[in-house]
Amino acid sequence: MADNILNPTSQILTRPKAKLNLGIQWLPIGIMLVALVAIFLLVLMLGSVQIPISEVVTVLLGGEASRSTWTTIVLQVRLPKAVTAVLAGSALGVSGLMMQTFFRNPLAGPFILGISSGASLGVALVVLTAGTVGGTVLAGLGFFGDLALAGAAGLGAGLTMLIVLLIARQIRSSMTLLILGLMFGYFTSAMVSILLYFAVPERIQSYIRWTFGTFSGTTWSQLWIFVPLVVIGLIGAFILSKTLNALLLGETYARSMGLDVGRSRIAIIGITALLAGTVTAFCGPIGFVGIAVPHLARSLLGTSNHRALVPATILMGAIVALIATIVAEMPGNQIILPLNAVTSLLGAPVVIWVILRRGNVSKTFAS
């Protein structure tokens, strides 16, 4: 024993299992990948018109479906929608995960720092006041309207991010930051309420429609902006895994292990804002996914290690978003439900079940 103590390396090393060094748990990841591909194909098949899987695969492989409308539907409508859902779900899940770890709070989500509130204010300003400023009505949802909405939301989210980052550089306590984020949210919703109060009903309707959220609004040309931004954010989150692990113990311990907490905070908030802001700009404020998905990933993997959690959350977010898309479109029907309503309707019971089964939130998460 004394020998052991004196010389750490003299110990005979019994490596339990040959672990892959990335720390990823391959079995759950594999299962989720298979599920993701299956649901992705389902999204391409289902909708107001059902398309057989063989036809979908043919189109995806570059062939022509037996009916030309099917080719158009798959390539121009459903594929962009599915890609958007995959990336939006991943982005929201990962930014929720980062916020939950950063604030050590299981109720934190991507929008906790007011990013969606900022985006809402941007959109509200454009939609509700456009008529009085420029005379053109953006409420008709043409391509220009969509892009203007995305631009307004992106600008709102970006400005919010800038303000939050500036404040984050000054403030040492993350709890203060959390409260400031909440207050900022109240402030912007108040502004939106005032705008709504004075707006004409048609404009209000357009604004409300934006708040419902959708994955169907993105065209291929928009995906050229959307995809790179989200992918950069996801890579950034993966790089931050080590930092996030150190922060599991709280900022004091993290600092004592050599982490530059100030710089890490800027990086975490910056990447969260990039991910959540981009999604909000293109899809509207999609609630719930960002809070629920990290919990699902955590209890599936049974670990808080971010090296494993980040990839799992990416996959889980994509799966959840795709399922929500299918449900929202009510296959075989012309009705389309608001996406935001569907994510919460589906997600809330699942999360309740997961947490009750675990018995305690603090066990499913660091609190």
Place this chain on the structure above:
Amino acid sequence: MKQIILEIHNLAIGYPKHTVATNIKQSLIAGELVCLIGPNGAGKTTLMRTLAGMLSPLAGQVSLLGDDIRKIDARTLAQRLSIVLTDRVDVGLLTGYALVAIGRHPYTDWTGSLSHDDEAMVRWAVSAVGADDLAPRPLAELSDGERQKLMIARALAQDPALMILDEPTAFLDLPRRVEVMQLLRKLARETDRAILLSTHDLDLALRHADRIWLMPKGQALTVGAPEDLVLSGAFEKAFRSEGVQFDPRTGSFRSVEQAQKEIAVVGDGVARIWTERALERAGFVITPDTDTVVYITEDGWQIKRDTLDVSIEKKSLYDVVQYLKIK
């Protein structure tokens, strides 16, 4: 001569508008367990935070392995110094092993992957604190004492020259406190690190520390072997307050009773020690020169009083004390 790990030159600690202590000169050498003791509000935490580089000194300098602690970069500092805090950390779904592995943070690259050496170090740290059986278990299932062991292992996995622990025994029951203190002493000696810890557990500190840093409120830091400080009366001075007195004979505090009566004890061994303790607690002063005597017998105690010829027999110390209290 053992290696000097930490040197404190003319240090003044505190906050911009409030100086806590000045002119501290001390050093820590390898293999030494030092306990920082002092009443609440004396500035123990401020001193520890300053020594850990988490708080800037108001004046003076702290050097760790010869370098000014304010000038060492964060990563190198983390490789030389690790901390364990009082607050219980809830990290969620991690195993004991994964928690200790986080301690390798200052050694791993950006991916955080553990090399062979890192894993060897983690495994060594786990077994050095005797937590092999805890390593595969989820933290949520572990008791406070078991978590504390793992937190110490995590600090050890940083492979530091100096470990600073803020009240590591605060939330533990007595057997666990003794265990943690023994563990820390063993680690200091056998791995040749310096360990500085703050504690309110005077008794444990007296028994385990190689040196004690005694920090009385508003006075200079007094340093020495526990026994030296007892003999010089430094403890009595530091903790002097109404109602509590440091007893240099037992090395513990006792409450000061007003009118003390004298009593003699006849007998030997363990029974004598505990009989004296019970009587002292009841407010008696043990002295051979008195007429009231307690005899320790085969099957109990006999009390003989000056005014009476008869002796009274009692089966338990509780009864002895109760009887004497009434008289």
